[in-house]
Amino acid sequence: MNADPHASQKATQETITSLHRWTDSLFTFTTTKPDGYSFTAGQYARMGLSDERGEVWRAYSMTSAPHEEQLEFYGIVVEGGLFTSRLRKLEPGDSIWIEKQTYGFMTVDRFVDGEDLWMLATGTGIGPYISILRDAFVWEKFRNLILVHCVRHANELAYQNELDAMQRRPPATIATPARLQIIRSTTREAALLEPAARLHGRITTLINNGELEKKAGIALSVSASRIMLCGNPVMIEDTRHILHQRGMRPVRRALPGQFVTENYW
Ligand SMILES: Cc1cc2nc3c(=O)[nH]c(=O)nc-3n(C[C@H](O)[C@H](O)[C@H](O)COP(=O)(O)OP(=O)(O)OC[C@H]3O[C@@H](n4cnc5c(N)ncnc54)[C@H](O)[C@@H]3O)c2cc1C
Incomplete structure (x- = not known):
């Protein structure tokens, strides 16, 4: 994925470090953590993927605890979903954008x-x-x-x-x-x-x-x-x-x- 000028202002490009598939459609993945990233347990991140069709951004709750070194997420592949049809193809070593800001009030x-x-x-x-x-x-x-x-x-x-x-x-x-x-x-x-x-x-x-x-x-x-x-x-x-x-x-x-x-x- 190439650096995208729009994404880079609000997000950093992180690396997928592991991927675990629970079923054909359910998976957990970890990413590197943006520098200085801090959140309260229960909050969510906004992450983005870009390809020749453009950028897509979606919300994902962190499953990792705030003190952990990596970020972890638990997701489902939605049939025909704009974001998850791209996300499902990623493997460890691939990149994903993560917004610098964290969100949410489920704390x-x-x-x-x-x-x-x-x-x-x-x-x-x-x-x-x-x-x-x-x-x-x-x-x-x-x-x-x-x-x-x-x-x-x-x-x-x-x-x-x-x-x-x-x-x-x-x-x-x-x-x-x-x-x-x-x-x-x-x-x-x-x-x-x-x-x-x-x-x-x-x-x-x-x-x-x-x-x-x-x-x-x-x-x-x-x-x-x-x-x-x-x-x-x-x-x-x-x-x-x-x-x-x-x-x-x-x-x-x-x-x-x-x-x-x-x-x-
Ligand atoms: C605050 C917030 C936190 C979220 N956290 C997570 C998360 O931790 N893990 C996660 O998998 N998704 C999460 N989502 C949903 C996620 O942001 C996307 O909507 C989802 O990945 C589908 O995106 P898509 O572009 O592939 O599908 P789209 O083309 O946007 O299709 C959306 C449709 O997919 C279905 N859908 C969306 N999310 C889910 C889901 N989680 N389970 C079952 N059906 C769904 C619904 O029918 C919805 O109408 C969260 C959403 C919000 C608003």
Whole structure:
């Protein structure tokens, strides 16, 4: 990829250092980190690719923690997607533009209080939570961490080994770290084939029928629950509606609330 005058003013050209394919369409990749790049766990980068057809820029949540030497991202190839049809061809050693500025408000410091942090994700929306959990701050701030990952098929449940290891061994640097629970759900596997460890159904269904709270052994409440929602905009809109009905409000700049959201499209 050639240096592009437009891109170079706001971005630096970084190198892809590793690539891991979870499935045909899901992958994790790492890049070199721009000099002086700093972000809060949960934020996203804007990255660009340019070829003879021009530049395309898209948002990607960092899955790496702020202290890590490289940046890591978790992505999906969207069929016919303008950006991902280019991204899918990249290999370690290839270049990608990364904007110098970082973005986003899916960060734990948005919550001024609360005891239980619920991190609800569909598909690649788990990305910000990987970064958040790799960072010590959240383990100190909350009593319970409940990560809910909902996907269509079980093979899309990426990062399982690392998350399960975190659950067994929370950061040793914290005297009384939060207790992490990981609740996984699939929507397209036959319910009868689901192992007991997993739930079956959409996040909204599992909240409405009480299964999510039952599985966690923790109730969703205005006083204790703080909730992050990330991924599919339909899940976010529908969950937002349910939370409103339960008396919860979004966190606003100057107003404390119970939930924050990030739509991926
Ligand atoms: C704040 C923010 C953070 C994001 N972080 C990530 C991330 O960490 N990983 C990631 O893979 N994507 C992420 N996205 C989505 C990403 O920016 C692109 O939209 C995605 O890569 C598709 O780009 P494209 O040009 O290939 O597809 P486009 O031609 O732009 O097609 C867009 C369509 O693709 C579908 N789509 C887009 N993103 C996804 C997705 N993640 N999962 C399923 N379907 C999708 C939707 O139907 C959408 O209408 C994020 C988006 C936002 C706004």
